[in-house]
Amino acid sequence: MIGNVSRLHTINRSSVVCSLKFKSSFHNLTTTTPPSPPPLEEDDAAGLCNLILKLDLQTLSENLETNSVCWTPDLVNKILKRLWNHGPKALEFFRLLERHPIYTHSTTSFDHAIDIAARLRDYKTVWTLVARMRKRRLGPNPKTFAIITERFVSAGKPDKAVRVFLSMHEHGCQQDLNSFNTFLDVLCKSKRAEMAYNLFKVLKRRFKADTISYNIIANGFCLIKRTPRALEVLREMVESGLEPTLKTYNIILNGYFKAGQIKEAWQFFLEMKRRKCVMDVVTYTTMVHGFGVSGEIQKARQVFDEMLETGILPSVATYTAFIQVLCKKDTVENAIVVFEEMLKKGYTPNSTTYSVLIRGLCHVGKMDNAMEYLDRMKQDECEPNVQIFNVIIRYYCDEGEIEKSLEVFERMGSGECLPNLDTYNILISAMFVRKRSDDLMVAGKLLIEMVDRGFVPRKFTFNRILNGLLLTGNQDFAQEILRAQSKCGRLPRHFRL
DNA sequence: TTAGGGTTAG
Structure with missing residues (x-):
């Protein structure tokens, strides 16, 4: 185990691979x-x-x-x-x-x-x-303001985000309909549709709200499964003289599926057909995914085939959606069949496609197979992202293969893809499963490393490790953890710009 | 980075 600790010491610092690079x-x-x-x-x-x-x-x-x-x-x-x-x-x-x-x-x-x-x-x-x-x-x-407001919203400070949006011009940046729509979308994507709608009501005249503004709000209500509210917003849109577009219909269709209103979604889809609405690849992808998620694989397959017959070309996203639902509600073997079919047709899977397939394989315990696909990504010049690594690490941990999960973690550290907050949380939790004191040391090292990288661990994580260290009589290391804790949330002086 | 489909566990 001490081996593990010392290995962790070397991550990103002096591993052979790194030195060579x-x-x-x-x-x-x-x-x-x-x-x-x-x-x-x-x-x-x-x-x-x-x-x-x-x-x-x-x-x-x-x-x-x-x-x-x-x-x-x-x-x-x-x-x-x-x-x-x-x-x-x-x-x-x-x-x-x-x-x-x-x-x-x-x-x-x-x-x-x-x-x-x-x-x-x-x-x-x-x-x-x-x-x-x-x-x-x-x-x-x-x-720049889209970035700042989005960060405030995701930090749980939507009011501050509103103030920042309203003060854009003071920083020399003009507000217009685009920035207004972007900000509404930021609020909606964080499930604050009601707040976005209130702001919208106040400012819609000033910014001359358009179809996009209404679509954003409607989509916001769909995201929180409030389809009736979304429909109300669209009614308001029509009353103000704006016509719904295909995007509007796709938003509603997806809204029905998100809210679990499968029958309504199907009826809406039929209605679109009856009205000779031009449908696109997004409409069909929504249908395939929606039916699949609700377990109706036959229907999903039927819609997928219909799409091909209609002459609408599936996109990588369509295949990804199909592969995902097959993994979840059918068999991973059938998902692989579709994956291979996709390759045969000349499509190049992206990291999302690999992600769903690898997750599917992990879920049925085919870890070796999952690792093979991780390597295949490289051949496709597709960089595995942190989410994929996290899935593999998580499943290795769940299976009690702590060493293997640490191996994957090391692979990340040696330059492929830096671990994120989730990666550390998954691994640290796993270090408590076997109740070994050397695992606890690894957890401590991970905690210090994550603080060093600007992540803020939960209090619970600190306490858990500190308690463990004190129980095993490791006072010195506990002191080190305490120092990391006091450093948290405050950047050292030289980071100040 | 002005809107719609595909990753994520409870």
């Missing part, structure tokens, strides 16, 4: 007078990320300021995206690069950095960056 990038960064900057390849972002994660502030600062890397907004954005689950490091990198003698950040990089800071709930940094953006005449733009 670092070499080339490190060379690029430390060479002081290269004849010309070497052209950057696809993998440079990955290599640079590992380097950024490895170096301390001082060394990183020295390296970033050399002229040997040809920084481009694209490269910087790639790095910021890869470091998404290591917010403090991402911001440190962004801040250091701001001092670069030649390179200056782009609008999109500022937006990424603002998103990261907002996710860390470091609002002081958010506004500092907004001000800096403005000073450099790079923004802030409507997208």
Whole structure:
């Protein structure tokens, strides 16, 4: 077990894989007078990320300021995206690069950095960056505000989000119908349709609300399974002289399915046909998925076949929806048949497709098979995302295969895809199952690492580990955990921008 | 990043 602890120590720091990857990038960064900057390849972002994660502030600062890397907004954005689950490091990198003698950040990089800071709930940094953006005449733009308001809403501060939206112009960003609709959508997607509707009523004249505004609100009510309210909103829309579109119908169709009103959905679909409504791939995907989720696989298959007969081409999303419902309500074997069929027709599955299939395989205990598909993703040049890793880790944990789940975790740490809050929570919980003191040590290490990466563990998690450590007489380590806890929610001074 | 379909457990 001590092996496990020491292995965890090495994650992202000095594993062999990492060191090998670092070499080339490190060379690029430390060479002081290269004849010309070497052209950057696809993998440079990955290599640079590992380097950024490895170096301390001082060394990183020295390296970033050399002229040997040809920084481009694209490269910087790639790095910021890869470091998404290591917010403090991402911001440190962004801040250091701001001092670069030649390179200056782009609008999109500022937006990424603002998103990261907002996710860390470091609002002081958010506004500092907004001000800096403005000073450099790079923004802030409507997208910047979409990011900020969305983060406030998901942090449980919708009122603050409303105030921010209403104050956009004070930051030099004009409000218009687009930004209004975007903000309504942010509220609706967080299941605050009622709040969005109230705001809509107040501002609809000022912004000249259009079909999109109404569709957003209707969809918001559908998301909280309130189809009658959605229909009311649409009635209001027609009364104000706006015509529903195919998107409107698709929203309602999906709303019926979401609310479990399968009969209504079917009737609505028939009515659309009767009225000779032009249907599209979204209509059919909604039907296939809706029927499938409610367990009506035959109906789902029938609609899928009908779609092909009508000459509407399924999309990757259609196949994904079908594969998912087959996994859930039929058999994973049949899902694989459809998956292979999709490949034969020349479609390239994306990470969502792999995700549903891998989840399906995990669910029936076919872990080896799931791992095979994880490897197949690479062949398809499809990067596995953190959700896929989380599914595999979760199921390994559920099966009591703690070592295997740690192996997958290590694979993530060695640069493939950084773990997120869920990953840590899943693993830490699993460390209590076997009631072994060495598992508890791993849990502690994970907790410290996640705090270091800007995640805020629940109090419960801290207490659980602290209690365990105190019971096993591990006072020193408990102190370390306490230090991590006090650090939580506050970024160290050098992260301040 | 102006709206609709596909990932996610209870």
